[in-house]
Amino acid sequence: MLNTDVLVLNSGFIPIRITSARDAICLLTADKAIPVLQSDYIVRSPSVSIKIPSVISILGYNDLPRRKVVFSKLNVIYRDDMTCQFCHQRFLIRDLTVDHVIPGSRWQEITGRSLRDGYSTWTNMVCACRWCNNRKGNKLLSELGWTLREQPEEPKYMPHIIISFEKAQKKGWLPFCAFNVKLIKMIT
Numbered sequence: 121m122l123n124t125d126v127l128v129l130n131s132g133f134i135p136i137r138i139t140s141a142r143d144a145i146c147l148l149t150a151d152k153a154i155p156v157l158q159s160d161y162i163v164r165s166p167s168v169s170i171k172i173p174s175v176i177s178i179l180g181y182n183d184l185p186r187r188k189v190v191f192s193k194l195n196v197i198y199r200d201d202m203t204c205q206f207c208h209q210r211f212l213i214r215d216l217t218v219d220h221v222i223p224g225s226r227w228q229e230i231t232g233r234s235l236r237d238g239y240s241t242w243t244n245m246v247c248a249c250r251w252c253n254n255r256k257g258n259k260l261l262s263e264l265g266w267t268l269r270e271q272p273e274e275p276k277y278m279p280h281i282i283i284s285f286e287k288a289q290k291k292g293w294l295p296f297c298a299f300n301v302k303l304i305k306m307i308t
């Protein structure tokens with residue numbers, strides 16, 4: 121139970137991160153946070169007995185952590201909303217990969233640029249299911265008759281917290297999911 125996830129809000133009740141129940145209890149006992157939503161589970165130690173929180177709010181902290189949109193495979197998958205850009209279907213994370221639109225073997229011929237120049241970037245990488253990824257190989261979209269669902273671009277904004285809708289619902293977090301939380305439906 122001490123490893124269960126707890127949603128951390130700033131003083132203005134905007135979600136800032138997810139932490140473990142262990143860390144959340146440390147913040148509560150140090151009077152650095154208040155419980156907002158509690159579970160029915162209680163942790164007891166010789167000196168304290170405390171209900172395991174599901175949501176806490178940090179006292180005296182109104183900021184939002186800065187977040188640059190980091191280029192990563194997972195963020196490409198989230199940018200594309202877990203939808204394969206080749207067959208346009210949504211998949212579970214485990215069936216998703218990231219694929220180059222213009223393959224490495226054709227990059228120079230098509231773009232006239234070296235592989236170090238724009239090849240593995242937001243604009244040439246898309247979310248692909250593993251089946252399409254296999255079928256695509258070193259071909260161009262035009263050779264396969266495929267079209268991208270959306271033109272890949274660098275996202276201007278990424279939410280601070282990305283969680284599944286089902287998890288947020290189960291943990292009672294939905295009322296606290298503000299503008300900076302992206303809820304993803306894991307089941308299509």
Ligand SMILES: [Zn+2]
Pocket residue numbers: 204205206207208209248249250251252253
């Ligand atoms: Zn696909």
